[in-house]
Amino acid sequence: MTTTRFAPSPTGYLHIGNLRTALMNYLIARKAGGTFILRIDDTDPDRSKQDYVDGIKTDLEWLGLTWDRVERQSDRLDRYAEASDKLREMGRFYEAFETPTELDLKRKKQLNMGKPPVYDRAALALSEAERDALRAERGQGVWRFKLDHARIDWADGILGDISIDAASVSDPVLIRQDGQVLYTLASVVDDTEMGVTDVVRGSDHVTNTATQIQIIEALGGTVPRFAHHSLLTGPQGEALSKRLGTLALRDLRERGVQPMALLSLLARLGSSDPVELRTEMAGLIDGFDISRFGSAPTKFDEDDLFPLTARYLHGLPLEAVADQIREVGVPDDLAAQFWTVTRDNITTLHDLAGWWTLFRDGADPVIDDEDKDFVAQALALLPDGPFDADTWASWTTAVKQATGRKGRGLFMPLRKALTGQSHGPDMSAVMPLLQVVKARD
Ligand code: GLU
Numbered sequence: 001m002t003t004t005r006f007a008p009s010p011t012g013y014l015h016i017g018n019l020r021t022a023l024m025n026y027l028i029a030r031k032a033g034g035t036f037i038l039r040i041d042d043t044d045p046d047r048s049k050q051d052y053v054d055g056i057k058t059d060l061e062w063l064g065l066t067w068d069r070v071e072r073q074s075d076r077l078d079r080y081a082e083a084s085d086k087l088r089e090m091g092r093f094y095e096a097f098e099t100p101t102e103l104d105l106k107r108k109k110q111l112n113m114g115k116p117p118v119y120d121r122a123a124l125a126l127s128e129a130e131r132d133a134l135r136a137e138r139g140q141g142v143w144r145f146k147l148d149h150a151r152i153d154w155a156d157g158i159l160g161d162i163s164i165d166a167a168s169v170s171d172p173v174l175i176r177q178d179g180q181v182l183y184t185l186a187s188v189v190d191d192t193e194m195g196v197t198d199v200v201r202g203s204d205h206v207t208n209t210a211t212q213i214q215i216i217e218a219l220g221g222t223v224p225r226f227a228h229h230s231l232l233t234g235p236q237g238e239a240l241s242k243r244l245g246t247l248a249l250r251d252l253r254e255r256g257v258q259p260m261a262l263l264s265l266l267a268r269l270g271s272s273d274p275v276e277l278r279t280e281m282a283g284l285i286d287g288f289d290i291s292r293f294g295s296a297p298t299k300f301d302e303d304d305l306f307p308l309t310a311r312y313l314h315g316l317p318l319e320a321v322a323d324q325i326r327e328v329g330v331p332d333d334l335a336a337q338f339w340t341v342t343r344d345n346i347t348t349l350h351d352l353a354g355w356w357t358l359f360r361d362g363a364d365p366v367i368d369d370e371d372k373d374f375v376a377q378a379l380a381l382l383p384d385g386p387f388d389a390d391t392w393a394s395w396t397t398a399v400k401q402a403t404g405r406k407g408r409g410l411f412m413p414l415r416k417a418l419t420g421q422s423h424g425p426d427m428s429a430v431m432p433l434l435q436v437v438k439a440r441d
Contacts, residue, residue, distance in 0.1 A: 002034030004198045009041040010052035014059045015244040016300060017232050023266050024200040024229060026065045027288040037194060038067035042074045043186050059249040063259045064281055073186045080181040083189045083219055092218050095141035096123030097134040119170035143175035145215055152210040157227025158293050164210040172211045188212050192221030203228040227290055230270055235301040247302060256348025261308035270298030277311050310347045328353045337432055341425040362438030363420030371413040374403055378414055379439055387431040
């Protein structure tokens with residue numbers, strides 16, 4: 001059965017880049033009728049925070065990316081210890097004692113000689129006595145996985161056929177000096193034991209994938225299908241990494257972006273299919289195909305989220321927004337009329353409050369000098385409220401008769417006097433909502 005996972009480290013809130021990973025894994029699982037696991041990669045106790053775990057769940061729930069199961073790596077440390085023992089017994093795990101400074105020096109030397117900065121495996125040549133001496137002097141070492149120096153090949157779901165020479169990669173450290181198991185090992189053990197069949201993640205993980213394939217094979221697991229999506233850039237192709245903090249999902253939510261707008265954009269961005277606004281998750285699931293995505297960096301422009309949000313809102317029935325309309329203070333008997341008038345004139349639901357303030361308190365009128373007398377004359381003809389759907393027609397007819405004005409010269413000054421704006425919703429529909437006409441007070 002198809003099983004995917006989204007595996008964030010709870011060291012921060014989710015941002016737009018994480019969402020791309022989460023969404024692709026979610027859609028693959030749902031399309032196949034499989035399982036989507038939320039895996040919290042919290043092996044680093046110093047940087048992992050419960051607050052972030054909660055934030056991650058809130059964001060995924062907001063988006064409707066529901067998971068079938070939650071796993072936490074911190075609950076599974078014994079499994080990783082077991083896998084470590086196995087690798088040790090197999091002779092694929094070795095202790096190394098170089099300090100970060102020593103490793104740095106080695107790398108610099110290699111680079112100076114024009115060689116790739118790959119760990120030289122000096123620790124493998126240590127005798128038992130040398131190891132004991134180092135341990136006595138420096139404490140525990142780190143544990144490295146001994147790669148098999150062969151080519152590592154896989155058919156990537158996005159990048160196509162990949163082949164990496166294991167000799168060009170350093171033996172990965174899987175356990176730190178303080179005993180902390182690192183993501184590379186934990187992830188492999190989890191993917192294997194949880195039956196993960198498909199892993200989609202960012203292309204910054206390609207080298208990890210190469211080493212993980214060998215670790216999975218060493219542990220007797222089944223290698224999942226891998227796909228590495230390109231990284232997102234800003235609209236001009238600039239790196240997004242520095243700005244990702246401002247592209248946190250919680251901030252986009254605060255700014256009024258609608259989940260389906262966000263998901264519709266991200267389910268297509270970087271693929272050969274056009275972005276289409278979907279109003280239901282089922283539509284996104286049906287239309288998703290990972291093979292349509294390309295390997296080139298993908299440009300993301302947050303401004304694209306707002307027209308999509310506006311279009312999404314435009315299609316919503318009153319029931320879907322009734323709570324928000326009530327919250328801004330619109331009386332229930334005016335809610336339907338209010339939504340009819342505002343739905344085409346908002347970008348996010350935050351704009352509802354402004355419209356209601358305008359209708360409730362009246363707008364500061366905008367009256368051009370040459371229209372002063374005309375507007376005064378017209379307002380004198382305005383009947384007392386409450387207004388209804390016919391008020392605009394009967395009033396403007398009366399104004400036309402009294403002043404001889406017609407067309408734009410008649411309507412525009414009245415719109416501006418009543419709403420303070422030169423464009424906006426149909427005035428016949430606005431009138432029943434107007435609680436106050438400021439220009440008259
Ligand atoms: N915790 C890892 C990360 O956030 C997971 C990568 C993976 O999907 O394997 O980068």
